[in-house]
Structure formats: C-alpha cells, structure tokens
Amino acid sequence: MEQNTAQPPCSRKDYLGAIDPKWCPGCGAFPVLSGVTAAFAALEIPKEKIAVVSGIGCSSRFPYYLDTFGLHTIHGRPATVAMGLKTTRPDLSVWVVSGDGDSLSIGGNHFLHTMRRNPDINYLLFNNQIYGLTKGQASPTSAAGTISKTSVYGSIDMPVQPLSLALTAGATFAARVLDSDLTTMKEVFKQAERHRGISFVEILFNCVTFADGALEAVADKKKRSDNTVMLKAGEPIIFGRESDKGIRMKGTTPEVVTLGQNGISAADLLVHDPADFNLAFLLSRLHYPAAPLPLGIFRQVAQPTYNERLIEQKRRGAPKPGEDALGKLLRGPDFWEEKTG
Amino acid sequence: MNALPAESIDVIRQPINKATIRLAGDSGDGMQLAGERFTAASAIMGNEVATLSNFPAEIRAPLGTLAGVSGFQVTFGVGRVHTIADEADTLLAMNPAALRKNIPCLKKGGILIVDEDTFTADDLSKAGYAENPLNTAALKDYQLFPVPMTKITRESLKKTELLKKEKEIDRCRNFFALGLACWLYQRDLKTTLQWLDRKFSRHPEVAGANKIALQSGWNYGESTGVFPVIFVLEGAAAGREPGFYRRVTGNEAAALGLVSAAAKAGLPLYFGGYPITPASEIMQELSKLAWPDVFTFQAEDEIAAVGAAVGAAYGGALAATATSGPGFVLKTEFINLAVMVELPLVVIDVQRAGPSTGLPTKTEQSDLLAALWGRSGDSPLVVMAAQSPKDCFDVVVEAARVAVKYMTPVVVLSDNYLSTGTEIWRIPELDDLPEITISRELKGKDKFLPYERNPETLARPWVVPGTAGKGHRVGGLEKDLTGMISDDPKNHQKMTRLRAEKINNVTKEIGPLTVHGDPAGKLLLIGWGSTYGIIRQVVEKLHKTGMPVACTHLRYLHPLPEDLGDLIRRFPDVLVPENNMGQLWLKLRAEFAKEYIRNLNVVEGRPFTEREIEDAIIDRLKEK
Numbered sequence: 001m002e003q004n005t006a007q008p009p010c011s012r013k014d015y016l017g018a019i020d021p022k023w024c025p026g027c028g029a030f031p032v033l034s035g036v037t038a039a040f041a042a043l044e045i046p047k048e049k050i051a052v053v054s055g056i057g058c059s060s061r062f063p064y065y066l067d068t069f070g071l072h073t074i075h076g077r078p079a080t081v082a083m084g085l086k087t088t089r090p091d092l093s094v095w096v097v098s099g100d101g102d103s104l105s106i107g108g109n110h111f112l113h114t115m116r117r118n119p120d121i122n123y124l125l126f127n128n129q130i131y132g133l134t135k136g137q138a139s140p141t142s143a144a145g146t147i148s149k150t151s152v153y154g155s156i157d158m159p160v161q162p163l164s165l166a167l168t169a170g171a172t173f174a175a176r177v178l179d180s181d182l183t184t185m186k187e188v189f190k191q192a193e194r195h196r197g198i199s200f201v202e203i204l205f206n207c208v209t210f211a212d213g214a215l216e217a218v219a220d221k222k223k224r225s226d227n228t229v230m231l232k233a234g235e236p237i238i239f240g241r242e243s244d245k246g247i248r249m250k251g252t253t254p255e256v257v258t259l260g261q262n263g264i265s266a267a268d269l270l271v272h273d274p275a276d277f278n279l280a281f282l283l284s285r286l287h288y289p290a291a292p293l294p295l296g297i298f299r300q301v302a303q304p305t306y307n308e309r310l311i312e313q314k315r316r317g318a319p320k321p322g323e324d325a326l327g328k329l330l331r332g333p334d335f336w337e338e339k340t341g
Numbered sequence: 342m343n344a345l346p347a348e349s350i351d352v353i354r355q356p357i358n359k360a361t362i363r364l365a366g367d368s369g370d371g372m373q374l375a376g377e378r379f380t381a382a383s384a385i386m387g388n389e390v391a392t393l394s395n396f397p398a399e400i401r402a403p404l405g406t407l408a409g410v411s412g413f414q415v416t417f418g419v420g421r422v423h424t425i426a427d428e429a430d431t432l433l434a435m436n437p438a439a440l441r442k443n444i445p446c447l448k449k450g451g452i453l454i455v456d457e458d459t460f461t462a463d464d465l466s467k468a469g470y471a472e473n474p475l476n477t478a479a480l481k482d483y484q485l486f487p488v489p490m491t492k493i494t495r496e497s498l499k500k501t502e503l504l505k506k507e508k509e510i511d512r513c514r515n516f517f518a519l520g521l522a523c524w525l526y527q528r529d530l531k532t533t534l535q536w537l538d539r540k541f542s543r544h545p546e547v548a549g550a551n552k553i554a555l556q557s558g559w560n561y562g563e564s565t566g567v568f569p570v571i572f573v574l575e576g577a578a579a580g581r582e583p584g585f586y587r588r589v590t591g592n593e594a595a596a597l598g599l600v601s602a603a604a605k606a607g608l609p610l611y612f613g614g615y616p617i618t619p620a621s622e623i624m625q626e627l628s629k630l631a632w633p634d635v636f637t638f639q640a641e642d643e644i645a646a647v648g649a650a651v652g653a654a655y656g657g658a659l660a661a662t663a664t665s666g667p668g669f670v671l672k673t674e675f676i677n678l679a680v681m682v683e684l685p686l687v688v689i690d691v692q693r694a695g696p697s698t699g700l701p702t703k704t705e706q707s708d709l710l711a712a713l714w715g716r717s718g719d720s721p722l723v724v725m726a727a728q729s730p731k732d733c734f735d736v737v738v739e740a741a742r743v744a745v746k747y748m749t750p751v752v753v754l755s756d757n758y759l760s761t762g763t764e765i766w767r768i769p770e771l772d773d774l775p776e777i778t779i780s781r782e783l784k785g786k787d788k789f790l791p792y793e794r795n796p797e798t799l800a801r802p803w804v805v806p807g808t809a810g811k812g813h814r815v816g817g818l819e820k821d822l823t824g825m826i827s828d829d830p831k832n833h834q835k836m837t838r839l840r841a842e843k844i845n846n847v848t849k850e851i852g853p854l855t856v857h858g859d860p861a862g863k864l865l866l867i868g869w870g871s872t873y874g875i876i877r878q879v880v881e882k883l884h885k886t887g888m889p890v891a892c893t894h895l896r897y898l899h900p901l902p903e904d905l906g907d908l909i910r911r912f913p914d915v916l917v918p919e920n921n922m923g924q925l926w927l928k929l930r931a932e933f934a935k936e937y938i939r940n941l942n943v944v945e946g947r948p949f950t951e952r953e954i955e956d957a958i959i960d961r962l963k964e965k
C-alpha cells in the first residue's frame with residue numbers, strides 16, 4: 001500500500017475517466033461532472049488523493065466517470081462508508097455523491113448523523129426531485145401533487161427541504177447550486193473542499209427523462225434573475241433583473257420588497273451572514289414561487305471536525321512512548337504468573 | 342486475614358476435585374460480581390474454571406420478583422474443566438424469588454444456603470410462595486442452611502459507621518455471601534481484598550465496608566459451627582505452562598483479538614458498532630482505547646456500523662463490526678458489498694435466541710444458516726465459530742488473517758454463553774500469533790488491474806486510495822478485471838465462479854480435524870461453537886466406560902475442512918448436537934448426503950446439559 005504523490009494534473013480533463021457517462025443525453029448530471037472536475041483542477045488536488053463514494057442511482061454512477069479512486073456502494077448509505085474512510089484516512093479528499101432518494105429516503109438516518117458529526121467530507125446531493133434509475137417514481141423532494149408512476153393521482157407527501165434538514169442536523173457548510181450555472185458550481189465546490197468539516201451542497205439538476213422542467217422556473221437563464229437570489233456574504237439580499245428587489249423581515253417573517261417603493265432602501269434589507277444559523281435556516285425555507293429561491297452558500301462556520309475532536313482525545317489518551325500498551329491491555333488488571341509447569 | 346479453619350470447632354474437611362456453586366439473587370444484589378470474584382479467587386489458586394451467568398433481560402425488573410432474578414454458576418476443579426456442570430453442589434439464594442427460580446439447578450442432597458431475613462410475607466408472595474418453604478417440607482431433599490445474612494451484615498457494619506444508610510449497608514450482603522462461600526470451599530480471600538482496594542480506591546469507606554462483610558461471611562462459617570463440612574480441592578492440578586495468565590470472557594477475548602490482529606498485521610484497527618446484547622462489551626472494551634491506531638465508532642445503526650467498517654477497509658484498515666441476531670441481518674447488504682468489491686472485513690455475531698428480539702439474554706446457535714446463506718445472490722464468504730470464551734481471541738485473529746489474505750468478509754459466530762462465560766487464558770505475546778499476510782499487488786505486471794488475482798489464493802490486491810497511478814473504481818455492480826461495470830453474462834458466470842473458488846481455497850488454511858474419544862467407534866458427534874466443552878466432556882467420559890463414541894468440533898463452517906467427508910464416512914452413525922433446530926445438520930446433509938447424519942436439538946436458551954448428550958449417545962448406540 002505504498003502512497004506517493006505524483007505531479008498534480010493541471011486541466012479539468014485529466015480528472016475525467018476513460019468511459020463516456022451513460023446518462024440520458026441532456027441529463028443535468030453532465031454539467032455537474034464539469035463543475036466538479038473544474039474545481040479539482042483549480043485546487044490542483046492530486047488525483048490519487050481523491051476518493052468519491054457514491055450510493056445507488058443515476059447520479060451515483062458519478063465515480064465511474066472520474067479518473068480518481070471511486071467506490072460505488074449501496075443504496076442510501078455512501079455517507080457511512082465515507083465516514084469510516086475519512087476517519088482512518090484524513091489525508092484523502094473524500095466526496096460523497098448521492099441522489100435525493102438515496103440521501104433523504106433510504107439514507108435519511110445516515111444523512112442526519114453525518115451532518116451532526118461534522119466529518120471533513122464534501123457531500124454532493126444530486127436533487128432531481130424524482131427517482132431516476134428506477135424510472136420515475138416520486139422522491140422525498142418531489143413537490144406535493146407531483147404525478148409520477150407511483151403517485152398517479154399526485155403525490156400527497158409533503159416534500160423534504162434538504163437544506164433545512166442539513167442545517168438543523170448541524171451542517172457547518174451548506175450551499176445550493178444549479179446544474180445550469182457552471183461558474184457558481186465550480187466556486188461553491190472549491191469552497192466546499194476548502195471548508196474543514198461537512199460541506200453539504202444541494203445540486204438542483206434536471207432529469208430530462210422523468211422530471212423534465214421541474215426546475216425550469218429557476219434554472220432557465222432568462223427567468224433565473226427574477227426567480228432566484230444569489231447569496232453573498234456581507235451583502236444585502238437583492239435580486240431581480242433590475243436588481244430592484246430585496247428581502248426584509250416583517251416581524252419574524254421574511255417578505256419580498258421593491259427597492260424605492262414606500263421609501264424602502266437597501267439599508268432595510270436582510271444582510272447575508274453565513275455565520276448566522278437563524279438566517280441560514282430562514283433562507284432555507286424560501287421557495288419559488290412564494291419567494292425567490294436562494295442559491296449559493298447559506299452557512300459556513302468553523303467548528304472542530306470529527307477527526308479533530310478524535311485526535312484531541314487520542315492525544316490525551318495515547319500510550320506513553322515506549323510503553324508496552326498492548327502487553328498491558330492483554331494482561332488486564334487481574335493477571336498472575338505461573339512459574340513452573 | 343483469613344486463617345485456616347479454627348481448630349476448636351469440629352468441621353470435617355472433605356476432599357473433592359471439582360465442585361459447582363451457584364449464586365443467585367435479585368439483579369441488584371450483585372451476585373454476578375460475587376460470582377466473578379469467587380471465580381477469580383479459584384483461578385488464581387490454580388483451579389480450572391467455567392462459568393455461566395444468567396441475568397434478566399430487564400436490568401431492573403421489579404425488586405424481589407422472579408423476573409428480576411440474576412444467577413451466576415461456576416464450576417471449578419483441579420483437573421480439566423471443559424464446561425459448567427448441569428447441577429450445582431451448592432446454591433446460595435439471596436431471596437425467595439432466587440430460591441424458587443434456581444432450586445431446579447441444585448442437585449438432590451446439595452447444600453442450600455438462603456438469606457432467611459428476606460423470607461418476609463411480601464417477598465414470599467412476590468416469588469409466588471403461598472407458604473414459607475423454610476418452614477415446610479418443600480426443601481427436604483436438600484441440606485438447608487438459613488442464615489440471617491441481612492441482619493449480621495447490618496450489625497457488623499453499623500458499629501463501624503463506614504456507611505450511613507441502611508440501603509448502602511445492605512448492598513454489602515453479596516460480599517457476606519461471598520465470604521461464606523469462600524469459607525465453605527476454602528477460597529483465598531486475599532485476591533478479593535486486593536480487588537476491593539483497587540476497585541474502590543476513591544471510596545475507601547466502600548472498600549472497607551465490603552471487606553468487613555466478606556470477613557463476617559467467612560467468620561460465620563468458621564465460628565458458628567452451623568456447617569458440619571467444608572470442601573477442600575485436592576489432586577494434581579493441571580500443570581500450567583509457565584507464563585502470564587488471566588481470566589477472560591468471550592467478548593473481552595474477541596476485542597483483544599481484534600487489537601492484537603491489527604498490531605500483528607501492522608494495520609490500524611477500525612471498529613464500527615451499535616449497542617446490542619450480548620455483543621456490546623466488544624465495542625465497550627475497544628472504546629477504552631484512545632490509541633492513535635485504534636478507532637471505535639458507535640454508529641447510528643448496525644448498517645452504518647458495517648458501512649463505516651467497509652469504508653475503513655477500503656482505506657486500508659483492519660475493519661470489524663460486532664452485533665447479534667437483529668443487527669446481523671441488518672448488516673446483510675453491506676456484507677454483500679464487501680463480498681462483491683472483495684474487501685477484508687471481520688463480522689462478529691454474538692448469537693442470542695431468535696428470531697427477532699427473541700430472548701435477548703439467552704444463548705442459541707441459530708444464526709448459522711443466516712451467516713452461511715442469508716444473503717441475496719450467490720454470495721460466498723468464510724464462516725468460523727469460537728468454541729470457548731478464550732477461543733474467541735484465536736478465532737478473531739484467524740478471521741482477520743484470512744480476511745486480509747483472501748480479501749473477503751469473515752463471519753465469526755460467538756454466542757451469549759461464550760460472551761459472558763469466563764475461562765483462564767494464557768496471555769499470548771504478539772510473536773505467538775500466526776503471521777498475517779496481506780494480499781498485495783502481483784510483482785512484474787506492467788498494467789495494474791484491480792481484479793487481477795493472486796494465482797494461489799485468487800485474492801485481488803488491496804490497493805488503497807492515495808496510491809499514485811493506481812486510481813480505480815469498484816462497486817457492487819458486476820465488473821471485469823479492470824473493476825469497470827460489465828453486464829456480459831459470460832463474465833458474470835466467470836466472476837461468480839471465481840468468488841466461490843476463492844473462498845473454497847480457504848480450506849488450505851484449515852488444519853486436520855481433532856477427534857476425541859474412540860476414533861474407530863460406532864458413533865461420531867460433530868459439534869460447532871460453544872457446545873465444544875460439553876460434547877467433549879461427555880464423549881470422553883463415556884468412551885472411558887468403553888462406549889464406541891467419538892467427537893470432533895468444527896471451527897470452520899464455511900468452507901468445511903477437507904478431511905470432514907472422510908471422517909463422516911468412517912463412522913456408521915453421526916449425531917450433530919446444536920442449540921438450534923438443525924442448522925449444521927442441514928449443511929452436512931446437503932454436502933455429504935448421508936442419511937445417518939442425525940440431529941440433536943435444544944433451544945431453551947441455555948447450553949446442553951451432560952444428561953441430554955449422554956442420553957442421546959446411549960440411545961443412538963442402542964439403536965445400532
């Protein structure tokens with residue numbers, strides 16, 4: 001198991017695998033592959049130091065299309081595998097790739113516990129609001145009323161908001177990106193990799209085959225500026241084609257306002273602060289069409305990672321140098337010696 | 342402190358070479374502890390020991406009730422002690438419920454000591470006694486000794502003022518009982534006194550009070566003249582090899598085995614677990630170690646526990662998980678992933694009575710078929726079983742060795758009886774352990790292929806992330822040599838065969854079977870797991886009386902030892918005793934197709950008794 005580091009690759013293509021992705025033509029997973037490899041290249045991560053661990057689903061085929069280390073696991077549980085890997089191999093850059101069904105339905109329990117432990121893992125949730133691989137059943141993020149093969153009369157379950165869930169579970173980095181916005185994707189993935197701790201990124205991607213158009217109102221380039229808002233740390237929350245709309249608080253509820261109307265100015269608006277949990281949570285509840293859909297980094301705070309806390313314990317509990325710790329352990333407190341046979 | 346029995350009182354010193362004592366009380370009475378200290382004292386005095394602890398599933402069932410009774414039985418002797426005896430020579434019962442529940446375990450004519458102070462109307466009715474059995478003929482078959490244990494403990498401790506509350510004082514009753522038991526069997530008090538000092542170093546008043554209670558128990562026996570006989574173990578002690586010794590439970594041994602195997606292999610140890618009776622102690626033991634290269638992870642469930650272990654194995658650690666029945670089945674899909682991606686993994690299943698929640702604190706051997714065949718697909722892996730508490734160490738080391746050599750999950754079957762049972766163990770050195778060879782990349786190949794196999798073992802190489810130029814993808818989908826997805830039907834057939842062949846190659850690791858008893862006999866008993874001691878004991882005993890009976894015990898359940906077929910064919914009759922409904926029996930019938938392979942099954946949540954095995958052997962021999 002020798003590990004030596006070769007020269008880092010310099011272009012995004014160096015990170016791509018030998019086979020062409022088998023996604024449907026036009027699937028939103030393609031641009032994500034570009035975004036992820038672009039981030040790898042920008043950060044110059046040595047290929048062999050990257051381990052991509054995925055669940056099961058269309059999106060979870062991701063590792064096969066990379067020239068890094070990859071482990072395609074079982075449905076819903078890649079985060080558990082990543083947990084054991086990262087704990088014992090902190091030198092690796094570990095990426096979880098998981099679908100909305102994978103993470104939030106069958107893997108919901110692991111999702112919660114991975115967020116609260118804050119391991120230094122990048123968690124990419126590919127949310128297409130449908131089960132793709134199994135050919136079009138409603139998923140836990142499908143909007144209420146969604147008609148699918150298993151919700152023939154419309155889904156009667158309320159959808160999960162992945163960001164709200166991640167935040168309340170303790171995510172120290174939480175962001176949302178669109179498959180159609182390569183620039184933001186690359187930037188957010190870079191920030192995710194740099195963040196120490198769990199970096200949760202919800203990627204809204206289009207399933208052309210089974211949920212085409214579900215994202216149209218927010219992903220379409222022409223509608224995006226009116227229907228979404230890009231969060232920027234330290235700046236007032238402003239959106240709209242004319243940059244004339246904003247969000248301010250009315251009591252405990254956010255409301256959309258137009259700048260210049262009723263004497264409202266930028267000073268009245270919420271200012272984005274990724275360290276403010278309450279603000280991040282509140283923003284995670286905003287959805288189109290009631291409000292613009294927030295994009296970008298919702299939360300980013302420095303907290304000790306799982307490995308850091310573990311190392312701290314091990315620093316205190318480690319055997320002293322030269323101590324026969326194993327011998328002492330095997331003997332236990334109650335041993336005796338037999339001298340003659 | 343403990344002198345020899347006073348000369349002034351006439352007490353008969355009866356020589357014995359083996360005895361069995363059972364201590365029983367409410368689960369809060371500390372009888373497990375008393376039993377453990379009795380065992381420790383016996384072990385250090387050079388005796389062999391075997392123990393059985395029997396505690397309620399509810400930690401605190403209502404006080405004084407039958408459901409709350411906890412018992413500890415130890416057989417100790419100067420010769421070999423393969424297993425606990427069926428019946429106790431002496432029963433110490435701390436309350437009516439303990440008496441009622443345990444009296445069937447006392448042999449007729451045996452010594453029965455009870456704390457008479459607890460035989461109040463209230464406690465009698467909780468135990469379901471209409472009348473006080475101490476006052477009727479109900480116990481006439483036993484030598485009954487009612488002792489005012491509560492009263493004497495209170496009296497002897499009140500004047501010392503070490504403990505203030507009566508409730509605290511009453512908690513020392515178990516040490517009074519222990520002191521009395523130690524006197525009866527002449528067990529040295531020294532080890533217990535030292536243990537109390539160590540255990541309660543921060544609470545010297547508790548140590549002091551318990552010491553007084555212990556001594557009062559001893560003195561009661563010695564000075565009252567109530568007991569006519571004491572028992573003295575005599576005979577040649579089984580010579581112990583020079584070295585360091587300790588007592589060890591099956592779960593402790595399993596945990597120590599994992600740490601030792603990792604150290605021997607030069608790998609970090611990663612353990613993922615989720616609490617479940619009777620496996621939790623393995624995780625708890627490992628949790629004590631904040632070593633740089635030992636990682637213990639309490640996961641959110643059994644699936645995550647094994648998933649994290651798979652991740653650690655992928656990264657190059659010796660990875661393990663431990664559980665019991667309900668958790669074992671939850672792990673199935675990840676075990677299958679490890680079969681498919683071919684990563685080493687040790688899965689310990691400390692079996693308990695099932696199905697479902699079953700009898701959580703009772704023993705059974707009924708997960709064998711789940712381990713062998715309980716996965717989707719053709720999913721071969723290695724299955725081994727431990728035969729005694731200390732054997733859990735050796736089996737776990739063996740499992741780790743085979744796992745990293747063959748790149749496969751290995752299931753280790755232990756059970757509730759082994760997990761809490763104790764045995765004297767010669768502490769090994771790292772040098773005593775077998776060499777552990779890791780499946781590495783083949784030399785002299787110009788292209789790295791993640792599924793290119795070692796021609797001898799058929800194992801693939803363990804190439805971990807971080808290895809420059811060797812990036813590759815593996816997963817649960819069928820693949821070809823490169824690790825890439827392949828849905829070619831011919832390839833699937835080939836890979837399925839290869840996975841099975843690889844596991845069959847593990848037969849090369851199995852030593853020849855040992856046969857005890859009459860190798861040219863008429864009846865062969867085949868056992869596995871925790872039935873080892875009892876089967877061997879009965880077979881050797883009957884063989885000595887001239888019966889043509891033999892036994893062998895399987896450590897490997899899959900693959901089976903190569904010489905098993907020949908051995909079976911040498912005997913005209915084969916009996917397979919198991920604490921399940923015939924699981925190994927089914928496998929042996931399937932593999933060897935011999936109708937004369939019969940089964941003997943007991944599923945009462947306890948190990949076999951001598952009588953059950955003896956009767957079955959005599960029956961079978963008669964039939965022939």
Ligand SMILES: Cc1ncc(C[n+]2csc(CCOP(=O)(O)OP(=O)(O)O)c2C)c(N)n1
Nearest residue numbers: 056057058059075099100101102131132133
């Ligand atoms: C234990 C188990 N249950 C069910 C499946 C079938 N299955 C495969 S992928 C999937 C859901 C895929 O949806 P999602 O996670 O949203 O990923 P997508 O395909 O949309 O990217 C299901 C139910 C499976 N592989 N394993």
Ligand code: SF4
Nearest residue numbers: 024027058132207208
């Ligand atoms: S089914 Fe949907 S998610 Fe799957 S590859 Fe096709 S477009 Fe993409």
